[in-house]
Amino acid sequence: MDFLQIVVLALVQGLTEFLPISSSAHLLLVPVLVGWPDQGLAFDVALHVGTLLAVLGYFRHELVAMARDWIASLLGRGFTTDAKLAWAVLLGTIPVGLAGLLLKDVAATYFRSPVVLAVGMIAFGLLLGWVDWRHRGERTEREMRPRDVVLIAFAQVLALIPGTSRSGVTLTAGMYAGLTRQAAARFSFLLSIPVIVLAGALEARELAMQPDAIDWRALIWGAGLSAVAAYLCINVFVRMLGRMGLMPFVVYRVILGVVLLAIYA
Template sequence: MLWYQIVFLAVIQGLTEFLPISSSAHLILPSQLLNWPDQGLAFDVAVHVGTLIAIVGYFRKDIAQIIFAWCVSIKDKQSTPNSRLAWWICLATLPACVFGLLFDDFISTHLRSLEVIAYTTIGFGVLLWLSDRYGTSHKTEQDLALKSVLLIGLAQALALIPGTSRSGITMTAARFLGFGRESAARFSFLLSIPLILAAGGLKSVELVSSNLAVDWGSILMGVILSAISAYLCIYLFLKWLNTIGFFPFFVYRLILGGVLLLIVYL
């Protein structure tokens, strides 16, 4: 890839990994509209590492407290809010792992078309707006329970379908369940950590076993730019979320989905 392609794709990946607007919909547009080459496996690993650095860096204090409380709970059989949160994150991650193992081949074969991405971008955007418009805000992360965690986890599994948006669908589920905007976003972000780690690990294994030549300059640029853009995205999103809500993202998804449909049918 040329340098400006690396910059654009790394920044887009960093932003769309956490905004409720679907990274897959954005990463397919350059190749469709501009005939850019596929970014390749090595670059996928790079941007996964970058976004992981961003989310761990932003929530470093929370993560340290959660891991410490989790370890103590295993050792001393003591339950605290942070230890429960750790178990909830583990439990909510399971559906996506199971569905990924069972349906990855089917999704790769049948659901990665531009048409599917267009309709899921629009459809799940509508659900995002409805959840924010009609959902209540009386719950926080401390109110997570088995039922809500399983439902959010099942919603996250739907994000295996391109165009859904992992962050978008988990926030949608949390808002429908009565969680406030910031609580929904924070749990969604924390929930992304094991999945990004797993996805990056699997892609790294594929990369090592493929014996592909690696352009380390491009890889380093991808890591740095995706990390910076993702960190800024998380910071600004949480800062402005209670003020702007999810409506601007709903409108954006409608426009993006419409553009994709125009590409499909024209």
């Protein structure tokens, strides 16, 4: 990989992983549109490591409190709001983890066409816009009810469809359940931690079975740039939600989906 490809793909991953516009769609599209060769599994793992480091860094204080109170809850010392949030993240990951294992081959084979990607961008973009327009919640992520966690957890399974966007569909479900935009975004980011770990572990397992030589320079640069871009993206996104909402992302998704349909349909 040349340095330009490393920089562009790392920035694309970092900037789109936590925005409701589908990072996987952009990582699929950029090499195709530019004519670059496939970046390879090792580089994908590095990009996931970068975004994981970003979200761990951003939520470092909350995660310490959640882990401490979660352990306390296991020892029978009660359920604080941090313990409940930790349980919500863990339980909310189970459906997508099982679906990913069961449907991995199906998603990789039948769902990766540009037309499916375009339809996903448009359909779930419009759904996000409708929920953002109609459902203005008032609760925080620490005030979620069990049924809210279940709704968001099963909505996250839809992210296996290209173009859906994991962050987009969990944001949609969170706002529909009655969370504020910022609360739905924060819970979506927290949910990304175990999902990225699971996805990265599966990719690393496949990588270990491949005898190809590893370009460590590309991996280090990719992970570092992706981490910086993702950290900045999380900061800006959470701040801008209260002022401008999600409609700019809805418009972007629909326009990109229409362009893709015009090219590939």
